[in-house]
Amino acid sequence: MDGRLDRLEYPSNDWTVSLRGMTAHQTTEIEDAERDAILAALRPVVDGLVATFGPMCEVVLHDYRRPEQSVVAVAGSVTGRAVGGAMSEIGMRMLARGDEAADDLNYVTRTGAGKLVKSSTMVLRDSTGAVFGALCVNVDITVVNEAQALLGALAGPSAAAAEPPVTAFGNDIDSVVDAILDAHRLGHHQSWSGLDRTERLDLFHSLDEHGVFAVRRAVEHVAARLGISRASAYSYLSQARAATDPTTTT
Numbered sequence: 001m002d003g004r005l006d007r008l009e010y011p012s013n014d015w016t017v018s019l020r021g022m023t024a025h026q027t028t029e030i031e032d033a034e035r036d037a038i039l040a041a042l043r044p045v046v047d048g049l050v051a052t053f054g055p056m057c058e059v060v061l062h063d064y065r066r067p068e069q070s071v072v073a074v075a076g077s078v079t080g081r082a083v084g085g086a087m088s089e090i091g092m093r094m095l096a097r098g099d100e101a102a103d104d105l106n107y108v109t110r111t112g113a114g115k116l117v118k119s120s121t122m123v124l125r126d127s128t129g130a131v132f133g134a135l136c137v138n139v140d141i142t143v144v145n146e147a148q149a150l151l152g153a154l155a156g157p158s159a160a161a162a163e164p165p166v167t168a169f170g171n172d173i174d175s176v177v178d179a180i181l182d183a184h185r186l187g188h189h190q191s192w193s194g195l196d197r198t199e200r201l202d203l204f205h206s207l208d209e210h211g212v213f214a215v216r217r218a219v220e221h222v223a224a225r226l227g228i229s230r231a232s233a234y235s236y237l238s239q240a241r242a243a244t245d246p247t248t249t250t
Helices: 024-053 089-100 142-155 173-188 197-209 218-226 230-244
Strands: 007-010 015-018 057-063 071-075 104-110 116-125 131-140
Touching: 024 057, 024 071, 024 116, 024 131, 089 104, 089 116, 089 131, 089 173, 089 197, 173 197, 173 218, 197 230, 218 230
Parallel strands: none
Antiparallel strands: 007 015, 057 071, 057 131, 104 116, 116 131
């Protein structure tokens, strides 16, 4: 098979399944079984990490096969996530990169509630190398940052650190998409009606880069928020993708 392992072995059960000659449906079932097994093996790791690092730590296990309800296990409550909740905009960006996604370690962001959070997102791959989920560790460093600021003030003036970006965390995908749209509006100081064609295409390109349109019904939701028809939203998305596709000729 092109780009796949010919065999998947399960030594603990002492049996081997050959993928040769199987239908696409059968192959998908085996791949899903492998991914489910990886997620099941990581569930106790989620609880163990939080038990080790304490209440300032949160660990979230994501299954990217269902982005609207990607959270399959969570321990801790730094971002207020719950099982069955949606991925954040960071997860959307990972999803948009597909199998090109890479681990993103030790980045700092701020929640909508004002918590300063240090995070690491580690992608999960199956035996074919396909990305299908992520293990995310979030540590609330708000108090640590305040203590650092106090020590800095006592030590003397220094250059102010850059303010980290605010990240949308939510348990439903619509609220995450809304937060991304609101951030764009605030950043450009313009409503949709005030944008020219180029700026509108830039908005759809930005949403696409954030992975928004990898989520089911996202186009419909964006169209409703912007007050345009679904057909218009699809047209803007198509034009935005064509404008950034190096293989597209005019």
